[in-house]
Amino acid sequence: MSNTAVVHEDTPELGQELAEPPSLSAQADHPQDQELQSWRHLKNFLATHFPAASLKDWENWRWQLKNRITSARSMARILGLEFSPYVAAAGGLPAAVTPYYLWVASRSKAVQRCILPDIRETEIGPFERPDPLGEDVHSPVPGIVHRYPDRVLFLVTDFCSTYCRYCTRSRLVGKSGHHSDMRSWQVALDYIRQHRGVRDVLLSGGDPLTLPDMKIEWLLSQLRDIAHVEIVRIGTKVPAVLPQRVTPALTRMLRRYHPLLMSLHFAHPEEITPETSAACARLADAGIPLGSQTVLLAGVNDDVTTMKRLMHGLIRNRVRPYYLYQCDPIPGSAHFRTPVDTGLGIIKGLRGHTSGYCIPTYVIDAPGGGGKVPLQPDYVLGRDEQGVGLRNYEDRIFHYPDFGQEA
Ligand code: SF4
Incomplete structure (x- = not known):
């Protein structure tokens, strides 16, 4: 997979295929107006950043892989962020994101945090290890x-x-x-x-x-x-x-x-x-x-x-x-x-x-x-010869009789 970002710079009109909302969005759980809003957002995102892409491309996982964004600079540009906080990210982990997930990130600060390289990745703590689980x-x-x-x-x-x-x-x-x-x-x-x-x-x-x-x-x-x-x-x-x-x-x-x-x-x-x-x-x-x-x-x-x-x-x-x-x-x-x-x-x-x-x-x-x-939080308060002291979710205290051995 190429490490070069393939974000298109020019922004011609969106193709005819994008005239209708994507069928994948037809979920009963999601109110129609939210879907429409989401669809409009996607349409703008595509037109601005992947103008050559059709809806068919967007729904094709191989197109998504081929068009991954693999530089922090391109990610920041698409998200409309300052690039400088990311420039020094030098951890061993490469950067990459699918166009789809970058679109999700464009609407969520929390998701952005998960994928954007950050200069703090260069600060190695005393207990941090490359293989912390000893795999x-x-x-x-x-x-x-x-x-x-x-x-x-x-x-x-x-x-x-x-x-x-x-x-x-x-x-x-x-x-x-x-x-x-x-x-x-x-x-x-x-x-x-x-x-x-x-x-x-x-x-x-x-x-x-x-x-x-x-x-x-x-x-x-x-x-x-x-x-x-x-x-x-x-x-x-x-x-x-x-x-x-x-x-x-x-x-x-x-x-x-x-x-x-x-x-x-x-x-x-x-x-x-x-x-x-x-x-x-x-x-x-x-x-x-x-x-x-x-x-x-x-x-x-x-x-x-x-x-x-x-x-x-x-x-x-x-x-x-x-x-x-x-x-x-x-x-x-x-x-x-x-x-x-x-x-x-x-x-x-x-x-x-x-x-x-x-x-x-x-x-x-x-x-x-x-x-x-x-x-687990401390739900068991202690035990004595009469049983077990318990704390419930409302912080109320209960006693359960338990004599530690079968009768
Ligand atoms: S957490 Fe999972 S999906 Fe994310 S980079 Fe690691 S292996 Fe890949």
Whole structure:
């Protein structure tokens, strides 16, 4: 993938294809006037920044990939921002964003924060490490991270359509600019074949859904042929940053490889557009259980109101809130990290105040490879020989009789 921004400078009239609103926007949840407003905004965005593009182009995921914006200067220009705060960004993570997600960002300061390189990425904190989760030392063969006994992480590509500035794998992603090939996957597949205890394989990267259908299908068919692999999961941010990728052909293929689950990465409620809703609907209709993964980010989603809006938006789209992660200490990420108390406060603000289905598990991925540790506000006050003291969501105190052993 080219590292050159391909933003067009001239602005001729928009083509005839853009006369009607996009069909993907026809979602019952979204009031018509909002859709119309959104459509007008998109039309202007396209006419100004991608004047040669047709609506057909816009809805084509390959066009979106080909036209990624890969320089901070171009991103800032399109967003109408001063360029100077971004010029010195020198972290190892490349910059890239799909035209679609830049359009989403053009309407959301919070989304902008997730993708724009920032000079603070050059400030390395004392506890920050390129590989904070110790994945490299738990990698027996290239592409495999084997940290838990019954499951492995299979890193199938280092490519993402859009790079998140807080990415845990900033040391890896976008470095080669190429997808891994089938030959390198064979080594990883052999490892899985040889380890009969592995019942769960999580395909990640990079973003596996940026691979062509044929390669994804090849991987899934290889994994399905391994008797002890019970489930396959895919971790992806595609529905948020490149929803056009979730084509009917892709979902028709995916549904042949059940049980297949997906973890969808979302950061902010303003990512949930009609296009994203349509992508989630296609995945859910293909019978794929969808869970969400969200990183707790300062200035993006670190308050109860925003997090509740995000979780409600996800569940409406049949995505079950799954994990809320404390931001991992990668180099130059301090401006994204909140105190742990912020995360606990958010969980406290959700529990009891909305459906249990809308509450993710707040976790810290223990530095060095200790795995996910769940955190809860202090609901258990203590215990004595009579039972357990409990605090409910309204801070009322209760006593539950528990004598510590079966009668
Ligand atoms: S989509 Fe995931 S892997 Fe890619 S940059 Fe964002 S967090 Fe990292």
